[in-house]
Structures are given as C-alpha cells and as structure tokens.
Amino acid sequence: MAASARMFAVFTVLTAVVIVITAWQFSTIQAINQRLKVWYQYVTDRRDALKLRLNEPPVKPCLLNQTLFNQTTCPKYTQVVVLNRDHLYHQGDVLTVRVVARYEEGRPKTYGGDFFRARLISSDRSPQASSTGHVTDHCNGTYTVQFPLYWAGNVSIKIQLVHPSEAVKVLQRVREVPNKRAxxxxxxxxxxxxxxxxxxxxxxxxxxxxxxxxxxxxxxxxxxxxxxxxxxxxxxxxxxxxxDPGKSRAKVLGLVSGEEEKLLQKSYLEEELEVDTKEPIHVLEAEPPTLPHLPACTWDKSAALGHWSGKIWMSSVCNVRVFAKKAIQQCLANKTVYMQGDSTLRQWSQRLQKIVPLNYNKSTMDSTALRGGDNTQWNISVRYQFHHFPVQGGAWITFSDFRYVVDGLDATRGGPNTVIVLSLWAHFTAEPLELIRTRLYAIRAAIHRLKRRAPGTRVFVRTGTTREHKGGRLEFYLTGSDWLAYQITEVIREMFRADSDVVVLDTWDMSVCQPGKDNVHPDLTMVDSQLNMLLSHICPD
Structure with missing residues (x-):
C-alpha cells in the first residue's frame, strides 16, 4: 500500500509538472500571437462595423433641438488626450484618443454632434504613411478616436474640428430646404x-x-x-x-442669420486641435513581424479600411493590387465598362482612356464614349455618361443628352463581361437628403432587375470623398461641406447594406488621409488608387 501511495504521489507531481510546462508553453504561444489577434480583431470589428452601418440606418448626430450659440465648441479649449500614452505600442495595436469638447472658458459640453476629421501621419521621412482615425460620438461632449497602427516608426496625431455641432445644426436645417439652388x-x-x-x-x-x-x-x-x-x-x-451660381448664392445666403454665419467661419471652422503630447509616438514592428496574406477582394470584402504607404493605398482587409498598364489590359479584356455619375467618376474613365489606351471615334461613337472609347486589341469598351439633373454646372447643357441611371440600367443587356460603376453624390449635397435616398431606392430596384436577367453582371456603387471649400466662402459650406457629403456616404452604405448584388466602393476613408490636397477632383494618386480598388474586385487574382 505504501509503495502504491508513493507511486501515486510521484505520478501526481509529474502530472502537475507537465501541466505547468504545458500551461507555460501555451501562455508563451498566446503571448506571441496576442498582437496578431488584436490586429485581426480590430480589422474584423471594423469590417463588421461597416456591415452594421450597411444594415442599420445612419446614426443621427447627437444634436439638441435648439442651437445654443453660447455653448459653441471652442477648438482652443477642446482637449485631446492620448490614452495609455506610455504604453509600448507595436504595429497591429490600436492607439486610442479621447476628445473632450469644451466651449467658452473651457467648460465641458454635455451633448455631441461635432464633426471631426482624424488622421495619423508618419513623422519619419520613410515611409510617408497616413491613415484615418475612426470617431465615436458618445453624445455627451466626449468622443473616442481609434487609430489602427498599420506601420512601424514615429507617428503624429492630427485631429481637426471641421464643424462644431452648432454649425452642423445649421447645415442640417439648410440642407432640408428644397429648391434653394437656382x-x-x-x-x-x-x-x-x-x-x-x-x-x-x-x-x-x-x-x-x-x-x-x-x-x-x-x-x-x-x-x-x-x-x-x-x-x-x-x-x-x-x-x-x-x-445659376449668382442667384443660387443669394438664395442660400438668405437662409442663415448673422449669428449662424459666424459658426461657419474662423475660429470655429476646420481648426486643428492641440494634442496633449507634442512628441511623436514610437511604434515598434509587429511581433511576429510578418502578417498573413490578405484574402482576395470579393463581394463581401470591402477594401475601404487601410492606410496610405507613399502613394499606394494599402487595404487592411483584402488584397488591393497595384495594376500596371498590362495588368489593366488583361483585367478588362473582353469587357464593357459602363460608368454613370458625376465628374469624379468621369476622372476614372478619362484615366482609363489614357492608360489602356482607348480610342474615341466621333464619326461612329456617341457622346458616352467621349471620355472612354474602345481598344480593339484587347476588346475593351468604356462608356461614361453624366447622371440626370440636378446638375450644378454653370454652362448650358442639352436637356435631351441626359438620362436617369435607372433607364440606363434597364437598357443594359448585362452579363459576365459587363461592369457597371455608379457615383452620385457631389451634385446632391445641396439637396434634401430624401432626394438622393429615393433616387437610390429606384436605382437599387433597377440593379436587382438587371441581376435577375443577367446574373453575372458586376455592379459597383462608390461613395463620396472630401473636397476643397473654395477659400472658405460661406455658400460652399452651406451647399457642399464635407459633413453634407459624409451624410450621403452614410446613405449609400445604408441603401446597399450587405446587398449581394452590389459592391460598395467606399472611398471616404482614403480621401480623409490622402497624400494630396482635398479636391472634388483629386490628383492621379487618388484616382489610380481608386481604380486599383475597383480592378481588385473585378480581377482579384
């Protein structure tokens, strides 16, 4: 019995040792993979959040029913605090910042609705990188900004108060006034x-x-x-x-009071906030240093999340390829690309016209090929047409030249070699939000009809981007502010929520942190990266 007891005791000790060693090994493996898990959890959360936005109506700004002019958010007093400033950050971690909105004499606000623009930029010469911070409004005057740390090196935080909530309230009211453009x-x-x-x-x-x-x-x-x-x-x-720009300006400016005008001027407008640390934050390389290969960009993979590395947009969710001329030709071979929308989409067709290249023959082609054309060697056709009115252009435009997107979709034969890209936002920022929403409802129904008769047709709808504001002129903020454009982006996300018939090409984040200047017609760096996003969905391999 004694011998048996001793053997049992020895067995128990050995078992405990094995358990301890196993636990230590397991914890070590966990430690090695922890940062990777954090990274992918963040990416998954952001992807799921995007899907949630597509499934739920846009979140209404946390605004009061009345405008409290004496509580206007003051950039001078608004506090930006980096949480866990002394934490040892690695590539793949998430940097969190708290913003506390304050008004005159530094008093904290008790409601939200401020419109911020948050960026993380590289403080080093190489790589020149930038990304967008994602802002959460807690509706009590505080905001959380999350920055995924995509690259190693020194990084600086840039947070801009684009509009205080009181100005957002003015924009919201003026937007819903119909027929304010002449x-x-x-x-x-x-x-x-x-x-x-x-x-x-x-x-x-x-x-x-x-x-x-x-x-x-x-x-x-x-x-x-x-x-x-x-x-x-x-x-x-x-x-x-x-x-008529002159009459439109007079009508729009007549909708705001002198007190409201001040909310859309300095020192409330597009002001950079002071961050609590002037020293850059150092980000170490990820552990392990290499990340797994990203999956291909498919119908359920949005390429919207990511960062700029130099002049290349790097998606964090799917593999956005960089397409050279030959790769573009191979990708679009035997395909017809129909583009309909505003001039920001016209840039895409004009860029393809030069790169592929495409030939326009005015004796045999209609005006839809003017900014596109054909390439007979690769059997590529690109056609572009503007959307229907309201079109904000000062020149006289032939009315019969325009047709609604729905009519174009219904007239399209479709098929596996047909690609359709739509973009409606820039000319709708001055209109009541319901106008673009109802227009998109009809477009979505037409897309479904097209997909039923030609299942292989590929349809893309792109969102809006940031833009220039014409030297701070009041009427441009009232009719074309980035806040107005972002609301349309939210409507597009909502309208085509997880719709298996449509890929939403979400270009908002990449425009917020773009290397070049904000412009409704961005530079070639933006255009090429947007096209890379499109082509990566058409030809993921």
Missing amino acids: FSCSFVDVKTKATNTTQCFSSVNTSLPPKQQCDFSKPEVNGTWICEKPDKLPCSAISKCRW
Missing part, C-alpha cells in the same frame, strides 16, 4: 427660333400652380424636374438647362 431651362421653337427661359426646380414647388408647370418628372425613377411653363411655347420645346 436652375433655369430655355425653350426654343425650332421653326421660328423663338426662345423663352424659365426657372426650374429639382423638387416639387407647391407655390407654382399645375397649369403653369412643365413637369418633366419621372415617378418610376423617383426623378423630379419641374419648370415654369413658357408663355408661348409648348413644354416639348425644352432645349438646354443650367445652374
């Missing part, structure tokens, strides 16, 4: 050349009696365009239309 159309008698020009409206005008209207609206596409009826010409005589 449009007009000319009516021409073909025989007599008699001309009459009248005012036109992008929304229903209840003050204009039906008998005095030329209603060009198309309910089946949720498109509205109404003009005052000319005295002696029929509605069918409509010829050209234009946006």
Whole structure:
C-alpha cells in the first residue's frame, strides 16, 4: 500500500509538472500571437462595423433641438488626450484618443454632434504613411478616436474640428430646404427660333400652380424636374438647362442669420486641435513581424479600411493590387465598362482612356464614349455618361443628352463581361437628403432587375470623398461641406447594406488621409488608387 501511495504521489507531481510546462508553453504561444489577434480583431470589428452601418440606418448626430450659440465648441479649449500614452505600442495595436469638447472658458459640453476629421501621419521621412482615425460620438461632449497602427516608426496625431455641432445644426436645417439652388431651362421653337427661359426646380414647388408647370418628372425613377411653363411655347420645346451660381448664392445666403454665419467661419471652422503630447509616438514592428496574406477582394470584402504607404493605398482587409498598364489590359479584356455619375467618376474613365489606351471615334461613337472609347486589341469598351439633373454646372447643357441611371440600367443587356460603376453624390449635397435616398431606392430596384436577367453582371456603387471649400466662402459650406457629403456616404452604405448584388466602393476613408490636397477632383494618386480598388474586385487574382 505504501509503495502504491508513493507511486501515486510521484505520478501526481509529474502530472502537475507537465501541466505547468504545458500551461507555460501555451501562455508563451498566446503571448506571441496576442498582437496578431488584436490586429485581426480590430480589422474584423471594423469590417463588421461597416456591415452594421450597411444594415442599420445612419446614426443621427447627437444634436439638441435648439442651437445654443453660447455653448459653441471652442477648438482652443477642446482637449485631446492620448490614452495609455506610455504604453509600448507595436504595429497591429490600436492607439486610442479621447476628445473632450469644451466651449467658452473651457467648460465641458454635455451633448455631441461635432464633426471631426482624424488622421495619423508618419513623422519619419520613410515611409510617408497616413491613415484615418475612426470617431465615436458618445453624445455627451466626449468622443473616442481609434487609430489602427498599420506601420512601424514615429507617428503624429492630427485631429481637426471641421464643424462644431452648432454649425452642423445649421447645415442640417439648410440642407432640408428644397429648391434653394437656382436652375433655369430655355425653350426654343425650332421653326421660328423663338426662345423663352424659365426657372426650374429639382423638387416639387407647391407655390407654382399645375397649369403653369412643365413637369418633366419621372415617378418610376423617383426623378423630379419641374419648370415654369413658357408663355408661348409648348413644354416639348425644352432645349438646354443650367445652374445659376449668382442667384443660387443669394438664395442660400438668405437662409442663415448673422449669428449662424459666424459658426461657419474662423475660429470655429476646420481648426486643428492641440494634442496633449507634442512628441511623436514610437511604434515598434509587429511581433511576429510578418502578417498573413490578405484574402482576395470579393463581394463581401470591402477594401475601404487601410492606410496610405507613399502613394499606394494599402487595404487592411483584402488584397488591393497595384495594376500596371498590362495588368489593366488583361483585367478588362473582353469587357464593357459602363460608368454613370458625376465628374469624379468621369476622372476614372478619362484615366482609363489614357492608360489602356482607348480610342474615341466621333464619326461612329456617341457622346458616352467621349471620355472612354474602345481598344480593339484587347476588346475593351468604356462608356461614361453624366447622371440626370440636378446638375450644378454653370454652362448650358442639352436637356435631351441626359438620362436617369435607372433607364440606363434597364437598357443594359448585362452579363459576365459587363461592369457597371455608379457615383452620385457631389451634385446632391445641396439637396434634401430624401432626394438622393429615393433616387437610390429606384436605382437599387433597377440593379436587382438587371441581376435577375443577367446574373453575372458586376455592379459597383462608390461613395463620396472630401473636397476643397473654395477659400472658405460661406455658400460652399452651406451647399457642399464635407459633413453634407459624409451624410450621403452614410446613405449609400445604408441603401446597399450587405446587398449581394452590389459592391460598395467606399472611398471616404482614403480621401480623409490622402497624400494630396482635398479636391472634388483629386490628383492621379487618388484616382489610380481608386481604380486599383475597383480592378481588385473585378480581377482579384
């Protein structure tokens, strides 16, 4: 019995030793992989958050019902605190910052709604890198900003108060005023050349009696365009239309008070906040130093999250390839690419026209090929067309040249070698949000019809980007502020929520931290990286 007891005791001790060693080995393995897990958890969380945004309506700003001018967020007093400043950061970690909004004399605010722009930039000469911080509004005057640490080296935090919540409140109110831009159309008698020009409206005008209207609206596409009826010409005589910048400016500026104007001027406007540390934060290389290969960009993989490394956009979720000329030709071989939207999408077709290259033959091709064309060697065709009114262009535009996106989708045959890219945002920032939302509803339905009759058709919808603000002129903020554009981006995410028929090309984050200057028509660095994102979904391998 004694011998058995001793053997049992020895066995117990040995078992305990094995358990301890195993536990130590397991904990060591856990420690080695912990940063990698944190990295991928962050990426997964951000990806899931993006899907959540696509599944849920946009979160309404944490705004009060009234504008408290004496509590306007003051950049001078607003506090930016780096949490865990002394932590030893590695590539793959997440740097967290708290922003405490304060108003005059440093008093803390009790409500949210401020619109920030957060960036992380490399403090070293190489690599010249930048990324976007993701802001969470806690609706109590405090905000959390998370920066994924994509690269090793010294990094600096840049947080800009684009608009205080009080200015956002003004933008929100002014946006919902219909018909605040002035449009007009000319009516021409073909025989007599008699001309009459009248005012036109992008929304229903209840003050204009039906008998005095030329209603060009198309309910089946949720498109509205109404003009005052000319005295002696029929509605069918409509010829050209234009946006009147002078009259539009007067109408828009008349919607705000002098006190509200101050909210959209310095020192509240686009002010950089002072961070609690002036020294850059040092980021060590990841442990282990190499990350697993990213998956291909597919229908359920958004390439929106990532960072700039030099002039290349590096997605953190899927493999965005860098396409040289030959790779572009191979990717688009035997394909037809239809692009319809605004001039920010026209940049894409013009870029392809030069790179592929594409030939435009005015004797055999219509105007949709003007910024595109054909390449007979690779059997590539690119066609571009502007979306329908409201179009904010000062030049006269032939009305019959425009058609709604829905009509274009319904007329498309589609198929595995057909690619469709849509972009509607820049000309809708001045309109009530419901106008673009209803237009997108009709577009989504048309996409579903197209996919049912031609399942292999690939459809992409891109979001908006940041832009320049014309030297701080008030009317540009009231009709084209980045806050207005971001709300449309949120609507696009919502509208095509996890829609298996559509890939949302989310270009917002990459524009926030872009290497070049903000511009509605960005430089080639942005255009090429946006095209790389598109092509990586078309040709993931």
